[in-house]
Amino acid sequence: MQFAHLADTHMGYRQYGLSERENDFFEVFDQAIEEIVGERPDFAIHSGDLFEYSRPPTRALLTAQKGILRLKEEKIPIYAIAGNHDVVMRKNALPPQILFKDFGLKLISPRNPYYLEGDVFIGGAPYTSKYHSKQLVERLEGIEKSSVDFDKRILVLHQGIDRYIPYEYELKIGDVPQSFNYCAFGHIHERVVDDFGEGKLAYPGSTEIWRSNEVEGYRKNGKGFYLVDISGDVPEIENIDLKLPREFVKETIKYSHLQDELSRINQYISNLPRKPILMVTVEGGNFSRSEVYETLNQALSDSCLALRSNYRPTTVEDEKNPFEDGKEALDIKKMIEHNLKDFNNQQVNELATGLLRELSDGDLKTAEDMVRNFYEELYDH
Incomplete structure (x- = not known):
């Protein structure tokens, strides 16, 4: 038996205030749906943050509806939980996913903590803040007890775990039940697959670059979702990669070669099918940040969708090792x-x-x- 596991689609996000970036997130979601249909899994799981906001824009709602209906037409059930972006975290708040109940989406919630897909147990809980982790742990204990009579058990959560994000976690790894065959997690935007308990713990990552610090991870591991086969004793996990609509180009250039580097960058991005997001760091030399900013904008702004710049000029302080006197760097x-x-x-x-x-x-x-x-x-x- 196979299923698709995706998360963190963040539809409705207008990155850098650009409508083009909002469209990119919609395009990638549509692509993910078509890839799922092409793979013909028995069902799909979305592990939270379907939307960027708890009150998504109309087009985000329509795009989600279209995708869920497409899966329904192909007889691919979809199970989902709410992530931290999907809901305002207050008592009795309803996530926007509830709107798609009649279109085939099965929402895992405190009211419906688990479902059965054939003989597969699919249980979980929506995002819970760190301040209510005790209630979440108690809820997980109840879900684990409900799953004991089933051979195939999937846990669906949207939480940060201390093992992966030690400073911003909501749940400790020791509080995650180990009896499930597959822990289908969301929230961390990088791909993660670990051996855990009786099976695997996995984050498929976000389907688009939500923040610029995800670029390196995307280049290394791609963006997309997982195709998971739970027929055997241990789940087999395959990366299904999506083609992102536009590139994020990161460049670090020397001030002493500024004009030559700008010509090289312009040559590269002129051959791209769509205007990229361009992030340029200028380093070395003594220069005026405002003057370099103007130079960058004049040379590059017309050929990229957005230009993000950073500056590291050489100063007397820069040439000293910040750790020489035993002091920590500025935090x-x-x-x-x-x-x-x-x-x-x-x-x-x-x-x-x-x-x-x-x-x-x-x-x-x-x-x-x-x-x-x-x-x-x-x-x-």
């Missing part, structure tokens, strides 16, 4: 946590560092959602 996250220590509140610390991360990445909408979720959760308890 903004630690500085924030230190200055917020009087609050004695880990939630406030995580809100502040999370806002730093999102605002540094230019993602104002996600930052707004974080603040709203923080206060709605605060006043709901």
Whole structure:
């Protein structure tokens, strides 16, 4: 028996405020659906963050509906959970996935913690914040008890695990039940496959590049979903790669060769089928950041969809080893946590560092959602 495992499609995300990037996420989702249909699995699992926002734009809803109906026409059931982006984390909130119940999507939720697909047990829970991990662990214990009479058991979660993201996790690896044949996880955007308990624990990663720090992982491992065969004693997992609509081009160039490097970059991106996202770091030499910024924009802005620039000029301080005197390099996250220590509140610390991360990445909408979720959760308890 085979199934498709995908997650983190984040439809409705208008990266860098660009409608073209929003369209890219839709295009990749459509491609994923067609690849699933072509593989003819017995069913599909989506492990959360189907959408970028809890109130998705109309086109995101229509794209999801079209894809789910396509699977229904091909008699491929789809099971899903809500991720942290899908819901406002407050009591009794409903994720947008509930809209597709009549189109064939089976939503795994506290009300319906598991389903049976033939003789396969598929159970799980929606995203739960770190502050309610105790309730999640109790819920997992109940799901595990419900699964004991079945030979094939799949656990579906959308959580960060301390083994993979030690500073931003919601669940410890020791709290994940080990009796399942396959743990179908979402939330981490890089592909992960590990031996775990009686089977495998896997993250298929996001289907598109959601943040620029995913570029290296994409080049190494691709983006897409998994095709999982659970017929044998141990699941067999195959990468199904998707072709992303446009390239993310990352370049580090020397200021002393600026013009030659800009010509080379322009030559490369002029041969691409679509305008790329271009990230350029200029390093070495003493230069004016504003002047180099203007030079980059004049040379490259017309040939790329978005230009993100960074600068590392050579200064007296740069030439010294920052660890020579035993002092640690500047850590903004630690500085924030230190200055917020009087609050004695880990939630406030995580809100502040999370806002730093999102605002540094230019993602104002996600930052707004974080603040709203923080206060709605605060006043709901």
